[in-house]
Amino acid sequence: MQNNQQIVVKVPATTANLGPGFDCLGMALNLYNEIHMSLAPSTTIIVEGQGADNISTDESNIVWQAARRVYEKLALPMPQISLKLVNQIPTSRGLGSSAAAIVGGLVAANQLAGNQLSQEELLALATEMEGHPDNVAPALLGGIVISVVAEGKVHYLRLEPPEDLSTVVAIPDFELSTRAAREVLPQLVSLQEAIFNLSRTALMVGALCQKRLDLLTVAAQDVLHQPYRAPLVPGLVQVIEAAQRAGALGVMLSGAGPTVIALTGNCQEEVAAVMEKTFLESGVKCHTKILKPIVDGAVVL
Ligand code: HSE
Numbered sequence: 001m002q003n004n005q006q007i008v009v010k011v012p013a014t015t016a017n018l019g020p021g022f023d024c025l026g027m028a029l030n031l032y033n034e035i036h037m038s039l040a041p042s043t044t045i046i047v048e049g050q051g052a053d054n055i056s057t058d059e060s061n062i063v064w065q066a067a068r069r070v071y072e073k074l075a076l077p078m079p080q081i082s083l084k085l086v087n088q089i090p091t092s093r094g095l096g097s098s099a100a101a102i103v104g105g106l107v108a109a110n111q112l113a114g115n116q117l118s119q120e121e122l123l124a125l126a127t128e129m130e131g132h133p134d135n136v137a138p139a140l141l142g143g144i145v146i147s148v149v150a151e152g153k154v155h156y157l158r159l160e161p162p163e164d165l166s167t168v169v170a171i172p173d174f175e176l177s178t179r180a181a182r183e184v185l186p187q188l189v190s191l192q193e194a195i196f197n198l199s200r201t202a203l204m205v206g207a208l209c210q211k212r213l214d215l216l217t218v219a220a221q222d223v224l225h226q227p228y229r230a231p232l233v234p235g236l237v238q239v240i241e242a243a244q245r246a247g248a249l250g251v252m253l254s255g256a257g258p259t260v261i262a263l264t265g266n267c268q269e270e271v272a273a274v275m276e277k278t279f280l281e282s283g284v285k286c287h288t289k290i291l292k293p294i295v296d297g298a299v300v301l
Contacts, residue, residue: 006038007111011104011298012142013089013291014096015167016134016255019220020200026134027144027161029169029291031095033087034301035063035104037112040082050087051097062098062129066105067112069125074113081112092175094255099135102126107140107298123154135255142297144208161293162211168248168268170239170275172258173285176232181256184228193223204250213249216263220250233258235282242278246271 013031017023033050045057045064055061059068063083071078085104089097103126110117117125119140126136133147133154147156204219206212230236233253239260240251248262248271260279262271272288279286 005112006036007108008301009035009037009104009108009111009298010301011035011100011107011139012096012294012296014099014135014138014255015094015169015261016096017222017225017252018144018204019226019250019252020197020222020224021134021146021204022197022222022224023132023134024148025144025146025201025204026096026138028138028142028294028297029095029167030294031088031289031291033085033089033097033100033104035108036082036084036086037063037067037105037108038082039112040080043080043082045083045085047085047087049085050089051085051091052087055085055087055091062101063105063108066102066125066129067109069129070106070109070113070117073121073125074116076113081109090171092177093171094176094253094257094259095169095171096135096139096255098178099126099130099139102129103136103139103298107300111300120154123156124152127154138297140297142295144293146205159205159208160295162208162213164211164265165208165213165293166264166266166268167291167293168243168262168264168272168275168288169254169291170260170262170272170279170286170288172233172279173287174258176256176258178256181229181232184232185225186228189224196221196223213263213265216250217244220252220263222252225256226253229253229257233260233284235279235284236260238282239275239278242274243271246274
């Protein structure tokens, strides 16, 4: 079951962890990559926009790899495909660019192959490729997603983002690979640290469900990953404090960083200006964007 259509998939950026929810919470944001995929006489890959200079255009390309996983799963030979990637999500900044590539490739190839895999099967494949579900789940499903991998299956719960929740992202002008940002983490944590994050993760989920934005400042606190990653992101602590003083609700590293994300109400402009200025005081140039949490994940256009 194959077709000759040009498939176009739009897939959102995501912010993972939401502070304390390491590897289990994530939220989709209104910044997108587009994947154009069709059958072709020979495989070609073109990248436009973010990552155009460094994303591979051979079969090591993540979108191509994801497409191959779909065909493997369906026990079909991988066809020659033409791929055009039009990227808005900056690479290696903590905004889910690799999750978007994986999810986009899976969804597009599934559509090209006759739409035979379910969302659950796509989510399982995406999680296997990414290694953790917190970016791929909201990239696929939209909204805010709690995801847990148990006995090889991804169990998830999707929440609608509160309507008056907005965000400001401060995106530094340097890349940080997730691998490097995970290598600095300790293998063991104390009971006290575990309790610190458990309590805030529970509060974060409850606050988002009940639209208690006033609780987000405490709910966003973390001791499991941010303190260890702070040396990799000069100015992190100061930017978090300054954004909070400017009226942000909760401020945290976005995923593995180096982007810092502030959850806000209506003070986005002030928070953005303060984040940019404070990063600069630590010698880090960044640009800021105001992004909205969104309800839709990857969609076939
Ligand atoms: N939960 C992951 C981390 C997200 O913080 O390492 C990065 O992809």
